[in-house]
Amino acid sequence: MQMNTESSLVSSPIFAYGFRPFFLLAAIYAPLALLPWVGALLQLFTLPMPLPPIAWHGHEMLFGFVGAALAGFLLTAVPSWSGYEPVTGGRLLALVLIWLAGRVLFWLCAAVPPVLVAAVNLLFSLALLASVVPAFCSEGGRAHTSIGVGLAVYVVMQGIFYLSWLWPERLPGMTSIDVLNSTVNLLLVMIALTVSRIVRVVAMAARHESGLCGPFRLTVARERLAVFMLVLFAIADVFAPGHAVTGWIALAAAAAQADRISEWPWGRSMKRPYLLLLTLSYVWMMVGLVLVGITDLTALLPGYTGRHALSAGAVGTAVLAVLCIAGLRHTGRPLRLPRVIWIALAALVVTVILRTLVPMLWPEYYLLAGVALPFVFWLLAYLLYIVGYNHYLLSVRADGKPG
Amino acid sequence: MNPDRRDFLKLAAGAAVLASLPLQHCLAAMTGKLSVAAPLGLPQVILARALQDPDVNARIPERELRNWRTPDQLRAWLARGEVGLSATPTNVAANLYNRGVPIVLMNVNIWGTLGMLGLPASGPLTAVENLAGKHIGIPWRGDMPDLVFRFLIRKAGLEVDRDLRVTYQSSPLETVQMFVAQRLDAAVLPEPVRTAARLQAGQFGQKPEELDLQEEWGRLTGQGAALPQAGVICRRDLLEADPQALEVMQSAIGRAVSWVTSEPAKAATLGAELSPLAENVYQGAIPRTQMVMMPASKARPELEAFLTALAELSPDFIGGRLPDTGFYLPDAVS
Structure with missing residues (x-):
């Protein structure tokens, strides 16, 4: 009887493809992960924790929420690119359970040995890496090795985070906040690499759907320069955070991204959701890099300025974009976003605007307009995603195909 | 006009004046309800504790504690007789007095916040x-x-x-x-x-x-590291109507101040119950606040030195001048 229940669970649509459980969990966890942080800042409630609340917050957003979204994306995109057998059923359930164990342990981190908390969380990332490495090594997957390297570095960054938490004396001069900032930078590089793979198809489709025809090409050298500048910024930000040279590199990286997207089709084509979401993520990337650059060069703004434009803005938009687009594409549906998703996107934009600008321009309203209100809009964005997509994620493909 | 008639007119006039005053609220308060006000924070905790005092309970059966948010609100409450007693910063007390609000300063109890x-x-x-x-x-x-x-x-x-x-x-x-x-x-x-x-x-x-x-x-x-920053005031008519009740309150406030400093954990719990601030906020604030209850007349020299120093920067701070003797609760009551 128990075996029957288990087999019906692993054969249910939710475990038919990696994106299904992980996108749903990412959307559910996105607002939940913020509760202890927002609650503590607003003095509403405090979750006991043996690490600074900001480090807890950064970990849960980057290795909890983004970790789930990344797992859903890679477990779906990599088999799709490489033709390698996807992780489904029982193996997928096992990954989900490890991820859930990581969340439960992080919420209880004051009551359980910190080494156990770190080990289980790291186990999830290593298991994810092990699940996709064979696909990257296959013939079809080799062209995407850079994404695999990105994932490996992500796991290393997670390991360094635990080192900075558990044995800070082994990591002199580097705080857990520095590690979290570097992880965001790494995710930016991964976004840029992924965009390089899909932007041609996306741009052509957008032009086609907008009734445009004629020649259209993107310059590979300009794309590579943009990615190279992001990598350079990420490295500089590890070794010399806050230094003027890092500031100049951040500004140069912002300019390179602007140069890159200047080639994308603007005008009517920009109304297509694919392209609009990619562009929005890039706009936040540029805003964040400019603010980080100004902060490093002038010291007029606090050190965190621009970091939320990069994390909640660029990474957050990319995550929501992947959740929305892959959620349609891989459930066999046409690329028409449910109406509520447009409201969710607007809510996400408002979240990032408030989170970025209020501390700079209206710091006297920081906790209310810069923390509480963005949380409400962030909650709204993901609630609407769940409303719009839960049926797609929990039921079989619309076109009857497997997956 | 015969003497009887004159006496009657005097009595009538006196009654009319009394009736026009908001005194009846306070008189009623002492036989019934006493309305006490405080701003959020430790002064509120002190007065809340004082109102729980068994002696106060026996002498003043009905009591209420309100929060005031701005000095203007407090001034209105005092002027209308809605509040008989309040915790205030000392400069607000001096200002109210100098602007003609009939109050007396009972004590200074916050010396460093x-x-x-x-x-x-x-x-x-x-x-x-x-x-x-x-x-x-x-x-x-x-x-x-x-x-x-x-x-x-x-x-x-x-x-x-x-x-x-x-x-x-x-x-x-x-x-x-x-x-x-x-x-x-x-x-x-x-x-x-x-x-x-x-x-x-x-x-x-x-x-x-x-x-x-x-x-x-x-x-x-080169002076002491304690500044007479806040205390308790009461309406003058309350003092005139029932000095013994004020004496009971003054003693209860003294005990309440001692209780807050000697039982910070319990005081923090009370503070959190009374205000939107969390218990750990009060736990941190209590050891960082100097609290000693000193009757107003004893605190007068230090208070005058403190207010004079600050009034040099802004005379409006205390309403233009140092308050006179009428501002301080007489020793007999303290």
Whole structure:
């Protein structure tokens, strides 16, 4: 009887493809992960924790929420690119359970040995890496090795985070906040690499759907320069955070991204959701890099300025974009976003605007307009995603195909 | 007009005057309900505890505790006789008295609530001299935290705008938010708001520098490191109607102050029940606040020295002049 229940669970649509459980969990966890942080800042409630609340917050957003979204994306995109057998059923359930164990342990981190908390969380990332490495090594997957390297570095960054938490004396001069900032930078590089793979198809489709025809090409050298500048910024930000040279590199990286997207089709084509979401993520990337650059060069703004434009803005938009687009594409549906998703996107934009600008321009309203209100809009964005997509994620493909 | 008629007219006139006064509220209060007011924070905890005192309970069966948010609100309540007794900063008390509100100062019980928090990244904060070149946030221009800060800055040989930048916010919460957002190098804040800001900065992994402004006052003036900052006032007609009841309240306030300092955990729980501030905020604020109950007449020399020093910066601070003897509760009652 128990075996029957288990087999019906692993054969249910939710475990038919990696994106299904992980996108749903990412959307559910996105607002939940913020509760202890927002609650503590607003003095509403405090979750006991043996690490600074900001480090807890950064970990849960980057290795909890983004970790789930990344797992859903890679477990779906990599088999799709490489033709390698996807992780489904029982193996997928096992990954989900490890991820859930990581969340439960992080919420209880004051009551359980910190080494156990770190080990289980790291186990999830290593298991994810092990699940996709064979696909990257296959013939079809080799062209995407850079994404695999990105994932490996992500796991290393997670390991360094635990080192900075558990044995800070082994990591002199580097705080857990520095590690979290570097992880965001790494995710930016991964976004840029992924965009390089899909932007041609996306741009052509957008032009086609907008009734445009004629020649259209993107310059590979300009794309590579943009990615190279992001990598350079990420490295500089590890070794010399806050230094003027890092500031100049951040500004140069912002300019390179602007140069890159200047080639994308603007005008009517920009109304297509694919392209609009990619562009929005890039706009936040540029805003964040400019603010980080100004902060490093002038010291007029606090050190965190621009970091939320990069994390909640660029990474957050990319995550929501992947959740929305892959959620349609891989459930066999046409690329028409449910109406509520447009409201969710607007809510996400408002979240990032408030989170970025209020501390700079209206710091006297920081906790209310810069923390509480963005949380409400962030909650709204993901609630609407769940409303719009839960049926797609929990039921079989619309076109009857497997997956 | 015969004498009987004259006496009758006198009596009628007297009754009319009495009827026009809001005295009946207070008289009624002493035989029935006593309305007490306090701003949020430790003064509220002290008065709440005093109102729980068995002696007060026996003497004044019906009591109520209200929160006042602005001095104007308190002035209106006192003028209408809606409130008989209130905790106030000493300058607000002097101001009310000098503007004709019929009150007396019963006691001073808060002697040190002011301090500064500094961003660790902005350098050490062990003396006000460290503030040169810094951006400081202060709630309310011309209020006690501002004047104490400006007095100390001047004593240290610094000048606002020339040596440091000061911005004023419209409430302590705004100053806290600016400090937490790291848009200020340092902030002047009273307790318990200062502890709330310190705890919030701690959420970001920061440990703000702390500077006690009372100790700085002692260092820079060579006087004691205690400033008569807040106490309790009552309506004069309450004193005239029932001095014994006030005596009971005065003693209960003394016991309440001792209780807050000797039982900080219980006091913190009471504070959290009374206000939106959390228990750990009060737990941090109590050891950072100097509390000693001193009858007004005994505190007068220190109070006059303190108010004179601050009134030099802004005469409006105390309503133009030092309050006269009528301001202080007579010793017989204390």
